[in-house]
Structure formats: structure tokens, C-alpha cells
Amino acid sequence: MAMKKLLVASLLLSSSMAQSxxxxxxxxxxxxxxxxxxxxxxxxxxxxxxxxTVDDRDIADVIQALFASxxxxxxxxxxxxxxxxxxxxxxxxxxxxxxxxxxxxxxEQLKENLNASNIQVGEALDRTTLSKIEKGLEDFYYxxxxxxxxxxxxxxxxxxxxxxxxxxFTEGVSATIKQINFIGNEVFTDDELRGKFNLQxxxxxWNFLANEKYQKQVLAGDMEVLRSQYLNxxxxxxxxxxxxxxxxxxxxxxxxTLKIDEGDQYxxxxxxxxxxxxxxxxxxxxxxxxxxxxxYNGAQVTALEEAIKRKLGESGYxxxxxxxxxDFDDDTNEVSLLVNVESGKxxxxxxxxxxxxxxTKDEVLRREMRQMEGSWLNSKSVERGxxxxxxxxxxxxxxxxxxxxxxxxxxxxxxYNVKEANAGSVNFGIGYGTESGISFQAGxxxxxxxxxxxxxxINAMTNKYQKNISLDYxxxxxxxxxxxxxxxxxxxxxxxxxxxxxxxxxxxxxASLTWGFPxxxxxxFEFGVGYDHNKIxxxxxxxxxxxxKAIHGFDRGENIIELDDFDWSVSWSRNxxxxxxxxxxxxxxxxxxxxxxxxxxxxYFKMQYDVRQYIPLNEGHDFTVLLRGxxxxxxxxxxxxxxxxxxxxxxxxxxxxxFSTLRGFRSNTVGPKAVYVEGCSGGGPSGNxxxxxxxxxxxxxxxxxxxxxxxxxxxxxxxxxxxxxxxxSLFVDAGxxxxxxxxxxxxxxxxxxxxxxxSLIRASYGxxxxxxxxxxxxxxxxxxxxxxxxxxxxEFFTFTIGQTF
Numbered sequence: 178m179a180m181k182k183l184l185v186a187s188l189l190l191s192s193s194m195a196q197s198x199x200x201x202x203x204x205x206x207x208x209x210x211x212x213x214x215x216x217x218x219x220x221x222x223x224x225x226x227x228x229x230t231v232d233d234r235d236i237a238d239v240i241q242a243l244f245a246s247x248x249x250x251x252x253x254x255x256x257x258x259x260x261x262x263x264x265x266x267x268x269x270x271x272x273x274x275x276x277x278x279x280x281x282x283x284x285e286q287l288k289e290n291l292n293a294s295n296i297q298v299g300e301a302l303d304r305t306t307l308s309k310i311e312k313g314l315e316d317f318y319y320x321x322x323x324x325x326x327x328x329x330x331x332x333x334x335x336x337x338x339x340x341x342x343x344x345x346f347t348e349g350v351s352a353t354i355k356q357i358n359f360i361g362n363e364v365f366t367d368d369e370l371r372g373k374f375n376l377q378x379x380x381x382x383w384n385f386l387a388n389e390k391y392q393k394q395v396l397a398g399d400m401e402v403l404r405s406q407y408l409n410x411x412x413x414x415x416x417x418x419x420x421x422x423x424x425x426x427x428x429x430x431x432x433x434t435l436k437i438d439e440g441d442q443y444x445x446x447x448x449x450x451x452x453x454x455x456x457x458x459x460x461x462x463x464x465x466x467x468x469x470x471x472x473y474n475g476a477q478v479t480a481l482e483e484a485i486k487r488k489l490g491e492s493g494y495x496x497x498x499x500x501x502x503x504d505f506d507d508d509t510n511e512v513s514l515l516v517n518v519e520s521g522k523x524x525x526x527x528x529x530x531x532x533x534x535x536x537t538k539d540e541v542l543r544r545e546m547r548q549m550e551g552s553w554l555n556s557k558s559v560e561r562g563x564x565x566x567x568x569x570x571x572x573x574x575x576x577x578x579x580x581x582x583x584x585x586x587x588x589x590x591x592x593y594n595v596k597e598a599n600a601g602s603v604n605f606g607i608g609y610g611t612e613s614g615i616s617f618q619a620g621x622x623x624x625x626x627x628x629x630x631x632x633x634x635i636n637a638m639t640n641k642y643q644k645n646i647s648l649d650y651x652x653x654x655x656x657x658x659x660x661x662x663x664x665x666x667x668x669x670x671x672x673x674x675x676x677x678x679x680x681x682x683x684x685x686x687x688a689s690l691t692w693g694f695p696x697x698x699x700x701x702f703e704f705g706v707g708y709d710h711n712k713i714x715x716x717x718x719x720x721x722x723x724x725x726k727a728i729h730g731f732d733r734g735e736n737i738i739e740l741d742d743f744d745w746s747v748s749w750s751r752n753x754x755x756x757x758x759x760x761x762x763x764x765x766x767x768x769x770x771x772x773x774x775x776x777x778x779x780x781y782f783k784m785q786y787d788v789r790q791y792i793p794l795n796e797g798h799d800f801t802v803l804l805r806g807x808x809x810x811x812x813x814x815x816x817x818x819x820x821x822x823x824x825x826x827x828x829x830x831x832x833x834x835x836f837s838t839l840r841g842f843r844s845n846t847v848g849p850k851a852v853y854v855e856g857c858s859g860g861g862p863s864g865n866x867x868x869x870x871x872x873x874x875x876x877x878x879x880x881x882x883x884x885x886x887x888x889x890x891x892x893x894x895x896x897x898x899x900x901x902x903x904x905x906s907l908f909v910d911a912g913x914x915x916x917x918x919x920x921x922x923x924x925x926x927x928x929x930x931x932x933x934x935x936s937l938i939r940a941s942y943g944x945x946x947x948x949x950x951x952x953x954x955x956x957x958x959x960x961x962x963x964x965x966x967x968x969x970x971x972e973f974f975t976f977t978i979g980q981t982f
Contacts (some may be wrong), residue, residue, distance in 0.1 A: 200232045204259035212267055212338050213301075214248050222246045225261065239263070248301050268301040269332075269340035278346035281321065282314070287344070302332065302340050318348065322391035324428035325349030351390040354378045355430040361418070361437045365406070373406055374399040376433075391431040396422075400435070407439060408475030413503060413512060414440030443473045446511040452518040461485060461518075473512055485518060490556030493523040495579060495589055524581075525553050527588045533595040537571055544654055545569065547698075548591060554579070559591055561698060566593060570757030573598040573901050573949070598758050598949060632663075642675030653693070661693035661703075671828075677843055677970070679719055679851035679874035683828050684712040691746075699753055705746045711828060713738040719851040720869070720921065721827055721876045728821035729778070740778040740826070746771040754791065758949060759904050761798035761889070764790040775815065781825040783811035803887040803906070807838075810880045812917070824918060830877025833914045833939070836975050838883055840910050841941030841960030843970035848914030849932035850968050851876045852921060869921055871928030873968035878919075882935065883912035892946070904947040910960070911940040928968040940964045 206227060208219055222245075224238045225231055240252050243265070251266035274291065276284055290313075291297065294306050307330040318326035326348050333341040357378055359367050371377070375395050400417060407415035416438040423432040447469055450461050464484045467477050482499045489497040498519040503512045529550050531542045545565040548558040559577060566575045572595040582588040634649035651663030666688045674680035689707030696702060714737045716722050731738055748769035754760035765788070772782040787807045794800040809831050813823025835844035851874040887908040892899075919933040930937055943960030956977045962969070 200230055201256065201259055202230050203227055203261050206261045206263070207257075208263050208265060210265040210267065213270060214246075214265075214267060219243070219246075219248075219263075219265075231261070247295075247303060250304070267338055268303065269334065269338050271296065271298050271300055271302050271342050272335055272339040273341050274298060275341075275343045276346070277343060278348060279344070280346075281318070281323070281348055282346075296342070302342065304332075307332075307342075314344075314346075320393040322351040322353075322393075322431065323349050324352055324424055350429065351392075352424065352429050352431045354391050354433065355425070356432045358432070358434045359437060360434065362439060364410070364412070364439055364442075370403060370406070373402050375402075391422075391433075396420075396433065403435070403437070405475060408473075411442040411444065411472040411474070412440050413443050413473060413475075413505070414438075416440070441507075441510050443505070443510050443512040445469055445471050445473055446506065446509075446513045448514045448516060450516050450518060453520040454518050457488075457518075460488060461516075464488065478514065481516070485516070487556060489518075489520055490554070491558075493525060493553030493555070494520045495524045495554050495556070496521045522587055523553065524587045524589050526550050526591055527582050528590045530590065530592045531595065532592060534572075534597060536597055537595075541569075541571070542566060542593065542595070544657075554589055554591075563593065564755070565698075566595065567756035568752055568754060571598060572596060572756075573758060575756070642672045644670040651691075659695045661691075663691045663693070665689050674874075677834075677845045677875055678832070679722075679872070679876050680715060680717045681713055681722070681828070682715040684714075686710055699751050701750045701752070703746075703748045703750075705748075707744050707746070709742045709744070711738075711740045711742070711826070713740075713828065717851065717874075718853070719872070719874075719876065720854050721849070721851065721916070721919070723854075724918070725824050725827050728817050728819070728824060730817070730819050742777040742779055743774040744771055744777070745774060754789075758954075759901060759947070760791050761801045762791050762793050764788065772814075779813070779826050780815045780823045781811060781813045781829070783809070783825065783829060785809040799891045801889040803885075803889060805883070805885040805887070807881065807883040807912075809882075810917075812879055825879045827877065830879060830916075831881035831914050832875060832877045833881060833883065833912050834875075834969075835972070836956065836958060836977050838910075839912050839939055839941060840908070840943055840945070840958050840975065841962045841971060841973070842939065842965070843972040845875050845877075846873075846968070846970040847875075847912070847939050848881075849876045849878045849916045849919060850874060850928050852929065852932075854921070869926065869929060871926050871968070873928050873970070876916075878914045878916035878932065880917055880935065881912070881914045883910070885910045887945075902949045906945050906947075907943075908945060908960075909940065909942045909963075911938055913938045930966065937966060938964065939966070939969060 203225060204227065206220065206223065206225070208216060211219060222242050224242050225235055229235070236254050239254060239261075243249055243252050243263070248268060249265045250268050253264045255262040255264065274288075274296070276287055279287065290310070294310060296303070296306060296310070311328045311330055314328040315326060318324075318328075326346070328347075329345045331343045331345055333343070335341055354376055355378055357371055357374065357376065359370055362370060376391065376399055400420065404415060404417065417435060418438055419436045421434040421436075423434070424430070425432070445467055448465055450458065454461060464481055466480065467474065478501050482501060485499045486497050498517075498521065500517050502515040502517060504515060505512050526548060527550070529543070529546060529548065531539055534542060545562055546558075547561045547565070548555055559579065563575050563577045566572055574596045576594045578592045578594065579589050580592070582590060631653070632649065632651040634647070636645060636647045636649070639645075645667065647665060647667035647669075649663075649665045651661060653659070653661045655662035668686040669683070671683040671685070672680075673682070687707060687709035689705055691703055691705035693701060693703040716726075716736070716738070726732075726735070726738065729738070746769065748767060750765070750767040752763075752765050754763040754765050766786070767788075768784070768786045770782065770784045773780055785807070786809070788805070790804045792802040792804070794802060811825040811829060811831075813825055815823050817823055831848070832845040833839045833847035834842035839847050851872045853870045853872070854868055855870065885908060887906045889904060889906045892903045892905040913935050915935045915937065916932050919931075922931070940963040941960045942963055943958055945956060945958040947957075948955045956975075958975050959973060960975075961973065962971055965971070
């Protein structure tokens with residue numbers, strides 16, 4: 178047998194020649210070392226075939242082609258006579274991938290990174306790729322200040338040329354910032370510049386918004402903040418000459434030094450527009466918010482550019498280009514601004530589409546649109562459609578995209594992507610108080626019935642103080658113009674004593690019909706008529722009820738009172754919230770007035786105003802302040818048959834306490850209490866003759882004022898996907914309920930106060946968690962009173978389903 182001649186030997190080097198090869202004709206090709214790779218697959222990668230004449234270059238091409246297949250770690254090529262012998266060492270197959278010690282990087286992210294590099298179970302193991310991955314992961318840790326971090330890929334051989342791959346992470350701790358120094362600053366002090374940074378050194382414990390751990394990306398953002406600080410104060414030629422980041426020997430501390438050149442301060446000399454501005458000069462001039470002689474402000478200039486783009490976007494110019502060119506006069510330190518406007522081609526909307534609405538019908542979304550198909554694109558109308566969809570409350574998130582139509586330069590498609598929220602709710606609530614124990618209520622409501630946008634509710638609710646059956650319906654688009662039609666039929670049995678109110682029983686039924694009329698995009702008016710029948714029994718003979726019975730001619734011992742009332746109502750609402758569920762910006766206001774028609778058994782009116790204002794504290798709306806307020810007042814009008822002044826019925830009184838009014842207090846227990854009058858000369862108390870007896874039973878009042886301030890904060894441990902489904906807040910509630918018709922002056926006894934005094938304010942503080950669950954909104958709250966009076970009852974924990982703020 179002829180001696181085998183080594184032609185090429187390679188170990189991870191694709192063309193390392195051991196000995197020059199003379200040309201010869203290949204009579205056969207044989208492989209040694211194949212296990213997982215089939216002979217046919219290996220031959221397909223070979224650029225040489227039997228019968229070919231090969232030389233040194235051809236052999237190098239063979240090795241390179243086989244290495245490129247990714248299946249081999251080592252390749253040696255021999256000549257055995259006229260036979261080409263290829264000896265290979267296959268890369269092991271990955272049998273399993275695991276991770277250990279990774280906390281800063283989620284396992285899902287690591288798997289995505291490995292998949293992108295073709296490091297997957299069942300694939301061949303490429304050690305070169307592993308080295309690159311190790312280095313890339315360590316670079317990531319360095320960028321977030323973990324300079325002691327190491328990443329090691331541990332390969333454990335297994336039988337049948339397989340391998341177990343394990344990534345071992347040693348993350349260490351993030352380096353903290355020891356000092357931030359500035360060189361070259363004269364206009365602003367070091368403290369003023371540091372105060373603008375997110376990164377901080379020696380952060381006090383109470384400053385939870387600051388960050389003392391070094392992160393490269395955060396530092397890059399802070400440098401932009403630094404640049405904006407100077408540009409917004411007229412220093413257009415500001416330069417950051419160098420950034421030096423030094424690491425302490427133990428790699429746990431970072432020292433940052435920024436060298437800056439402030440330059441001179443410039444004032445605005447004038448603003449001129451050029452480009453495609455014909456016929457728009459006056460409109461553009463109105464958008465300028467600064468005057469000649471003002472200190473140059475970069476934020477104002479950027480706002481001007483954005484305002485011009487929005488203005489053009491409202492006229493169909495979807496992709497305008499607006500740039501501002503400064504012209505410096507260094508002798509006077511003035512700058513002339515030349516705003517170049519390129520409108521681009523005017524476009525119109527071909528189609529408006531929707532995605533993500535699996536339940537809600539397209540027509541429900543389409544009727545909220547203000548941008549029309551076939552008309553010029555109006556960016557304001559497109560955004561208005563997004564806002565209106567958000568306010569319906571049917572969707573958790575709403576996004577809109579404008580895309581060019583392929584093959585055209587003057588058409589776009591508008592697509593609204595929605596994520597549906599649970600528009601139905603089970604009005605189920607459980608509450609626990611230190612004195613109230615556990616309470617329960619249940620009901621069913623669907624605000625987006627069968628995806629039609631119509632509200633439909635059938636409530637059969639029962640708890641310890643109420644039995645209620647009602648049918649509720651509202652079509653928000655009864656006409657194409659947006660006029661709504663709604664109605665309600667109900668039957669209710671109410672046991673006041675079980676609702677923490679002084680005892681009476683009210684069996685009532687009635688019906689109402691309402692029409693709604695939109696005034697504009699934000700304002701909405703509603704008119705209604707209704708009928709109510711109230712049958713009152715089992716009344717206790719306390720002072721507030723006795724007054725009402727007396728003016729209507731009922732005897733003191735008469736146990737049953739029946740009243741028939743017809744009423745009309747009007748309400749106004751203004752909704753400027755950025756979304757229906759869990760808003761973070763904007764406000765919602767509602768004012769209502771209801772009055773019984775003259776001739777009703779009880780002639781009275783009742784009015785109420787509610788407002789919610791959301792104020793975001795940062796750009797991402799992670800921190801938001803919610804301010805809530807409510808005022809209400811009611812009273813009688815006209816005379817009764819016996820000539821007495823009418824009063825608002827006691828069963829229409831306002832109450833406070835509980836989740837929706839004053840958290841930390843038991844439901845309905847805040848406000849005037851039932852007072853009994855016995856043995857007073859002249860039929861009533863006079864002076865301080867101590868004939869009045871107070872109780873802790875709630876009687877309510879005809880006036881109410883409530884206020885609340887709530888700080889909405891990111892929910893701890895909640896992932897990004899649940900950000901729009903869970904809300905955490907800290908709050909302070911305050912309020913008062915009083916009776917303007919209360920005229921007893923004896924306030925010396927227990928539970929006796931001047932209940933006509935609105936200054937008897939209660940307050941509480943606590944925390945709340947809201948979750949938009951599959952069965953409806955769940956709300957948990959804990960609260961403690963800050964200020965209370967005798968007779969008020971505390972409630973530390975509440976759990977409610979079916980109501981959010």
C-alpha cells in the first residue's frame with residue numbers, strides 16, 4: 178500500500194498547509210470520523226468531485242468549505258495514492274442549555290440571544306461563537322456598572338458526541354458613583370449641573386428617584402440633559418470636550434469627570450422661514466413663541482419645529498422635514514434663525530383598518546374615527562381617533578400606525594392596533610372592617626355587549642342590607658350623529674340599619690329614560706325623565722325623620738310612608754382623559770342636576786359635581802398625581818299641603834365612608850348621626866336643656882364635600898406586560914357631610930355635634946392596589962383615619978370588584 182501523504186492539516190485554521198501538494202486526478206474521496214453528519218451531506222459541501230484535477234488551492238477550498246458548514250472542529254486532508262482522504266473531528270451536538278447565576282438578564286432574553294447565534298439544542302456547538310457570546314454578555318454587564326461580572330460557557334462532554342452547555346454568571350454588584358466632577362463650567366455651579374443628572378453620588382435614602390449605580394446608557398442620557406441645560410439658556414456653542422470614567426481598584430466605585438466648553442450666550446435676532454412656505458407665512462409666524470432679543474432657548478426652537486410639522490400634518494403633509502439653521506453674529510452675540518420647511522408630497526388616506534379587536538365589531542371602532550377614508554391625511558384627526566377609542570373603556574391599549582401604500586407616493590393606510598380590556602364586570606365585593614366584619618355583594622354588567630359597544634346590565638344583587646333587581650341599557654350611538662339612548666327599570670329593597678344607617682326600610686321601584694347629546698369632542702350633555710315610588714316603613718322616630726314626616730302630615734306613630742315622585746334631570750360631562758382604564762393624564766368632570774316635577778309628593782332638587790385630574794410627574798407617566806373632588810347639595814322647594822317648607826327626603830341623603838368616598842372609614846358612617854329628642858318643652862329642644870340624645874347611627878346630610886390626593890407609583894415586581902393592568906397608589910382622603918336644615922343647638926352629649934357645621938372634616942391615609950382582572954377590576958385598599966369623631970367607625974381593609982378610579 179502506498180504511504181499516505183499529509184496534504185493539509187488544519188485545526189481551526191482553514192488553510193494551514195503542511196506540505197505542498199502536486200496536481201493529481203482524484204480517483205475517490207473517503208471520509209473518516211463522520212458520526213452525526215452523513216457521507217452524502219459531507220460530499221455535498223465538497224467543492225471537489227471524483228475525476229477533478231486538484232492542487233494546493235483546491236485542497237484549501239475543500240477545508241474552507243467544510244469548516245463553513247459549521248459541523249467540524251478539526252479537518253485533516255491526506256492523499257492516499259489517487260484517493261483524497263478527509264479525516265474530520267465533528268463538533269458535538271448541544272444536548273441541553275442551562276443558566277446559573279443570572280439575575281440582571283432574564284432567561285428568555287438569553288435564549289433569544291443564543292437562538293440568533295444558532296446556539297440551540299440539537300445544533301452543532303461552535304466554540305468560537307461561544308467566545309463571542311461570553312464577551313458580549315460581559316460587555317453588557319460593564320455597561321450597567323458591574324465591572325466584576327464574568328460569564329463562562331462550561332461545556333461538558335456526553336456520550337455519542339453530545340455536550341451539555343451551561344452558562345455560569347458571576348454578576349457581582351454594580352459600581353456606585355463616588356464623584357461627579359465638572360471642569361470648565363462658570364455659568365452654572367457643580368451642584369446646579371449635578372442636580373439635573375439622574376446619576377447621583379451619595380444619594381440620600383429618601384430620594385428614591387435618583388440613581389447612584391453607574392450605567393453607561395444613563396450617563397449618555399445625562400450628557401444630553403447637560404447639553405439641553407446650556408442650549409436652553411442660550412449657549413449654542415456649548416461643547417462636551419471629554420468624558421472620563423475612572424474605576425476604583427476594587428471595581429466598586431466610579432469617578433466621572435466631564436470637561437466642558439460653555440461658549441458665549443446668544444440672543445435671538447430674528448426668525449425667517451424659507452422653503453415651501455407660500456401662503457403659510459402668517460400661520461407659521463403665529464407658531465413662534467419667542468421674540469427678538471430673548472435668550473435663545475433650544476427647547477422653544479424644537480417646539481417650533483414640532484408645531485410646524487403638526488400644522489403641516491393637519492393638511493395632509495405626512496412626512497415634512499423642518500430644520501433650523503442658526504446664523505451667528507459673534508460681534509453682538511446674536512443668532513438669526515433660518516427655519517427651512519420642506520412639506521413633501523401631500524398624501525391622502527386609502528384605508529383605515531383595525532387589528533386586535535377579536536370581540537368588538539369594526540363598526541364600533543370606526544364610528545369613533547374623525548379621519549375619513551379618501552380624504553387628505555390629518556394627523557390631528559388620526560390622533561383624535563386614538564383618544565376616542567381609549568376613552569370608550571373597551572381597550573387596554575390603543576396604538577396607531579400610518580404606513581405608505583406600496584407603489585404610490587401620495588397614499589397611506591392608517592391602522593389602529595388595540596388590546597381589548599374586559600369590558601364586562603362582576604360587581605362583586607368583599608369588605609372587612611374592625612367592627613363591620615365581612616360584607617358581600619354581587620352583580621353583572623357588560624359595557625360592550627356582544628362587541629356592539631352597547632351597555633347592557635342585568636343585576637340581581639343581594640347582601641345584608643339590599644335586594645335589587647334592575648335592567649340597564651344604553652346605546653351610545655342611537656343615531657349616527659352620536660345621540661345616545663338609555664333606560665333603566667329597577668326594583669329595590671333597602672334595609673338601612675344593615676347599611677350602617679339609622680333604621681328604616683325602603684321598598685322602591687321605578688323607571689327612567691335618558692338621551693345624550695355630544696356638544697363637541699370633549700363635552701357631552703344628557704337629559705332624562707323618571708318615575709320613583711318609595712314605600713318607607715319601620716322608621717325609627719329620630720329627629721331628622723320626624724321633621725320630614727311632620728311637614729308631609731304623617732303622624733309620629735305612623736309606620737308607613739308612600740311617596741310617588743316624577744323627576745327630570747340634566748347632566749354635563751367633559752372627558753379629556755388619555756385613556757378609559759387607568760388614565761395617567763387629563764381630567765374628567767361631571768355635573769348633574771335632578772329635580773322632581775311640581776306636584777310630586779316630595780318636591781326637591783339634588784345637584785352634584787365630580788372631578789378627577791391626573792398630573793403626570795415624569796415623561797413615561799410612571800409617577801402620576803390624581804386629584805379628586807366631589808361636592809353635592811340638595812334641598813326641598815315649595816310648600817307642602819300644610820304650608821311647611823319642603824325638605825329633601827332623608828332616603829336621598831348623602832353619606833361618606835367606604836372605598837369610593839373616604840377610605841379608612843366604614844361605609845356610610847361619616848356625617849350626621851341620628852338624634853332622638855324626648856321630653857323637651859315646646860316639642861323641641863331649647864337652649865342647653867339636655868333633651869337631645871345622640872347615637873352613632875348614621876343619618877346622612879343634604880350636603881357633601883370630598884377631596885382626595887393620590888400618588889400613583891410603579892407597581893413593585895410587576896412585569897412590563899402587566900404595566901397597564903395593575904396600578905398601585907398612596908393616598909390621603911378628606912371630606913365632610915352636613916345637614917343645612919339641622920337646627921338643634923344641644924351639642925354637649927355623646928355623639929352630639931352641630932351637624933349643620935361643614936367644618937367637621939374627617940381624613941385618612943393609606944395605599945391601594947387595582948388590578949384589571951379577567952372577572953373585572955379588583956381593588957384592594959388599606960387605610961387609617963387621620964382625623965375622626967365619636968361615632969365614626971373604622972375599616973382598615975377593603976376588597977372590591979367592579980369599580981376603579
